[in-house]
């Protein structure tokens with residue numbers, strides 16, 4: 001059982017989706033996260049163990065390497081694809097309650113800002129760490145964040161901004177969220193923002209990279 005879970009984690013870490021995928025070149029012709037996850041379910045391994053002891057371990061490892069600049073965006077995208085392909089086998093178990101998510105995470109790029117590459121990476125890493133992600137997309141106004149919070153009580157909220165001009169939106173949105181729902185925990189990130197700005201606008205956490213965010217989220221729900 002452990003061997004199969006290790007293989008799943010390895011495939012996610014190295015972005016090996018399935019047998020047909022030629023990536024990574026040194027694993028060409030080998031089975032991937034897709035086949036191993038199917039086999040694990042057939043062998044009776046609990047879906048929750050496949051998620052927490054296989055898929056999440058692999059995503060965590062690639063997240064650390066990304067933070068340390070040992071891999072780059074394309075590798076992380078391949079890992080995320082391997083993870084989501086494997087997740088397709090686990091989806092029926094989410095509805096039945098056999099697999100429990102750690103919590104919900106609402107994310108969006110703030111109003112006025114159309115950059116979504118970083119936000120999407122964060123989204124994938126958070127999902128890969130075991131949370132349900134509600135992605136509101138780009139150019140998201142305060143009202144849309146608040147609607148999503150109302151529809152998903154207890155969810156954490158993440159905001160991304162890439163432009164110095166949209167830092168103002170982030171401030172406004174965070175204030176609106178805190179006014180409408182003071183208990184909601186907010187995270188901010190993106191190239192122009194930092195910890196000082198986070199404190200200044202009254203957001204709860206700033207993280208420079210997705211891995212840092214997943215680590216904080218995991219401690220908050222532990």
Ligand code: B1M
Nearest residue numbers: 113114115116117118158159160163164187188189190191
């Ligand atoms: Co734009 N752009 N852009 N752009 N663009 C920048 C950001 C810019 C720095 C380029 C430059 O001038 N050197 C500059 C901003 C300058 C500033 O404000 N100081 C800029 C500009 C000016 C603009 C326009 C205004 C250009 C124009 O039209 N005159 C325009 C604005 C449009 C708008 O948003 N309203 C514009 C448009 C675009 C494109 C549409 C062409 C395209 C976006 C495509 C897309 O996202 N789908 C684009 C791109 C690609 C860039 C650059 C080249 C790359 C951004 C990127 O995706 N980086 C960028 C220059 C650069 O960074 N070299 C630039 C990769 C991504 C993985 O990193 O998003 O930082 P990043 O995310 C990181 C972290 O920041 C963090 O995790 C990610 C992974 O490590 N992170 C979080 C992000 N969000 C987080 C949230 C968290 C935690 C961590 O918690 C919630």
